Amino acid sequence: MITVHHLNLSRSQRVLWMLEELEVPYEIVKYERDPKTMLAPDSLKKVHPLGKSPVIVDDNETLAESGAILEFLAEKYADGRFVPAKGTQSYRDYRYFMHYAEGSLMPYLLLKLIFSKVKAAKVPFFIKPISNKIADKVSADFVDPNLKRHVEFLGQHLEKNTWFAGNELTAADIQMSYAVEALVSRAKDFALSPKIIDLHARMLARPAYQRALAKGGPVIPE
DSSP states (O other), X not given: OEEEEEETTSTHXXXXXXXXXXXXXXXXXXXXXXXXXXXXXXXXXXXXXXXXXXXXXXXXXXXXXXXXXXXXXXXXXXXXXXXXXTTSHHHHHHHXXXXXXXXXXXXXXXXXXXXXHHHHSOXXXXXXXXXXXXXXXHIIIIIHHHHHHHHHHHHHHHHHOSBTTBSSOOHHHHHHHHHHHHHHHHXXXXXXXXXXXXXXXXXXXXXXXXXXXXXXXXXXXX
16 A cells, blocks of 8 residues: 655645555545744654655655656556657657656746735835835846746647647646646736647646645645
């Protein structure tokens, strides 16, 4: 039996979705973020030294990092599904988006969230104009232009592909799902392509995604 150490409002939702698609039995050990700091509880450090989620335990083997976990699950349980055939363009896209999700896209989405929190933070009135100006400046000059470029890139890619790695759902789509949720939540001002909106809707409509959501809870913090 696979054990998923699941933190609320986190990337471990990807792992639950993958397991539901695979129809592999698993159990969940749930952890809750601190409502003030939004940090994971220290108890997660007993599972993995970094105290992050997701972490799974399978046959006494502990694995961390959602991308690595999805690849492990695909290799062990998917029987050829969720990974395109090697040597194809779909496989090259699959490998790209498995790394792109966290390596290229999520840093800007995280910065978008951080600076929105900076502007909403309760600070002394004489500091507020300064913190707001810094947040607006960094967002306008760095975060937003880069995020806009990524939104355009994804829209163009999905003009030619049903999913991120071709016409079939793959583990790359599951890896990208957290970023897609964040895009829909945090990048509303960037005129998201209808193709991104459509992919998001199809993702949410999958029965396996709905089962994962029911078990794991909401995906993206507001």
